[in-house]
Amino acid sequence: GQNIDQPTEMTATEGAIVxxxxxxxxxxxxGLFWYQQxxxxxxxxxxxxxxxxxxxxxxFSSFLSRSKGYSYLLLKELQxxxxxxxxxxxxxxxxxxxxxxxxxxxxxx
Amino acid sequence: DTAxxxxxxxxxxxxxxxxxxxxxxxxxxxxxxWYKQDSKKFLKxxxxxNNKELIINETVPNRFSPKSPDKAHLNLHINxxxxxxxxxxxxxxxRGTSGRSYTDTxxxxxxxxxxxx
Numbered sequence: 001g002q003n004i005d006q007p008t009e010m011t012a013t014e015g016a017i018v019x020x021x022x023x024x025x026x027x028x029x030x031g032l033f034w035y036q037q038x039x040x041x042x043x044x045x046x047x048x049x050x051x052x053x054x055x056x057x058x059x060f061s062s063f064l065s066r067s068k069g070y071s072y073l074l075l076k077e078l079q080x081x082x083x084x085x086x087x088x089x090x091x092x093x094x095x096x097x098x099x100x101x102x103x104x105x106x107x108x109x
Numbered sequence: 110d111t112a113x114x115x116x117x118x119x120x121x122x123x124x125x126x127x128x129x130x131x132x133x134x135x136x137x138x139x140x141x142x143w144y145k146q147d148s149k150k151f152l153k154x155x156x157x158x159n160n161k162e163l164i165i166n167e168t169v170p171n172r173f174s175p176k177s178p179d180k181a182h183l184n185l186h187i188n189x190x191x192x193x194x195x196x197x198x199x200x201x202x203x204r205g206t207s208g209r210s211y212t213d214t215x216x217x218x219x220x221x222x223x224x225x226x
Contacts, residue, residue, distance in 0.1 A: 089152075095164070095165075101149070102151070
């Protein structure tokens, strides 16, 4: 079976740093994606990891450990506009993305 | 400039009706997808097509039938709509092939909110 776990909800303050964890157990692995989804909008691509280690892209970084089935998304210098759901997704083969249930992040002033 | 577009954005209909949702992408991508996002915001793949060929067909009732007239379009037809079909349906596309080990970023359309009464 496919199992991808994320915390349901997190809260943080503007300017802070937040780490959103994702653990996975899937039948195949061809990379892990993070998407951001604002309420009522489409998911938008944030980052992709296929090898172990950290990928940095501006205020966002994503880490992967394949041996541990673990990834995290790190958001720095939080802004109000970062309030959204963050979706972890694993490509299990043939471009099939299996999504976690998403983490809703609330950023307060 | 719209990359992946869907029509309609909202669809309200009665149980038992048949409806279609259209999707178009102007990115020149070879692979297109349909996803369903339920009320708990869980996003699940339904189908994928690569160059008009069906690749992924998840456990979806056969009331749902995708149709790809060309690689830039993937439509979703739903027969005999049920209350449980109420959800947001997202179309997505990605570049390249659909080989087992191939990975490419998927870009999502704005979604179609379907409400079945």
